[in-house]
Amino acid sequence: MHYIFDFSWIWDYGPVILKGLFVTVELTLVGAVAGVLLGILCAWIRTLGPEMLRPPVAAYVELIRNTPFMIQLFFIFFGLPSVGVQLSELQAANLAMIINLGAYSCEIIRAGIEATPKGQFEAGAALALRPLQTFRLVILVPALQRIWPALSSQIVIVMLGSAVVSQIAAEDVTFAANFIQSRTFRAFEAYMLSTAIYLLFAIALRQLLNQMGRWIFPKVAAR
């Protein structure tokens, strides 16, 4: 193996990489916040919400969980324009990530809600709270607390999955790496660098979510 690693291009392409990182962070942030909100809504429907909405939500969840993210992305970006919905690369990428995380987090959060002791609902009712108030004020936060580690992992998985959005020319970290390798022919180095960026971001994101879990949720005594 006679290969000389060459990272001398890094200085020239620094801005491209930074821009890519910015896009990946933005996609992750929007995807995570909106995706989890969508997941909460769907989880509420599937557990406590109106009966007639449950089958469509179940279908949505199963359809997303059993198809690759890339195909969902392609369907949104390439397929939807033919029915009149034209989205930019970033809009399509954001939408695909929200829809994807929405389905996964729905199932995770649902597990959290279903593990709620019956007494909690009764306690809400005893305080004359309406069902929706009971859900919002009594059920939701402990349910999220229960599944926070699983939800955090899912967010990291979705972030890593976002590498695919480079395929519809959304300019994320992977796109930057593709761009660099097409200009410098230093494919291995370019992908090594982008892989390292993803690894560090994944570690940082996991730490951040753990920390957030500690801020958001009240401390509970050891059970």
Added chain:
Amino acid sequence: MSDFTTWDILRNLLLATRWTLILSLTSFIGGGIVGLAILFLRIGKSTLGRHFARGYVELFQGTPLLMQLFLAFFGLGLFGIDVPAWLAAGVALICWTAAFLVEIWRGCVESIPKGQWEAGQSLALNHVQQMRLIILPQALRIAIPPTAGFSVQVIKGTALTSIIGFVELSKAGTIVTNATFQPFVVYGFVALIYFAVCFPLSKFSKHLERRAAAAYATR
């Protein structure tokens, strides 16, 4: 230029589906074997081995599968091998699958009560014997539902290999789209085929899970 009927589209996609299935199966089996080897390091006695296994899992679970595919594709080339897409796809998917299976199986092994190891020890079994005769047979039963569930992730993971040029279901979708200009129909079909493969597996794994849970509840 010939016209594509809906049946033509579907037939081409279905023909490509076998490569998705073959690649999934290869990755799953290969990943299982590599995963088992790393599992032994992960729960073994050697500190170095444990560190290696943890690093391995962290690396492959902390980076996008797409990057792993690119690195396999361009990295193997550094050794002077002309890398066909299927080889890079297989190597990357096996390594990636192994990393997830190690963690799933580690959880299963660790859920076996410590007393079982001690029981083995008191029968003068050595570490490998304890593992083989006492721990693994029990861990295996717990491991089946989550392992079956993970196979769905592997099948979905194979879609990414289209990006490095392996022709499977997703790549066929792109090719057929380029020929027919009907992305809505084609990607819709592609999604439905993935769904038809993955959904039964998901349901099956759920079923196994529920049965295992029931078995524990009646104890």
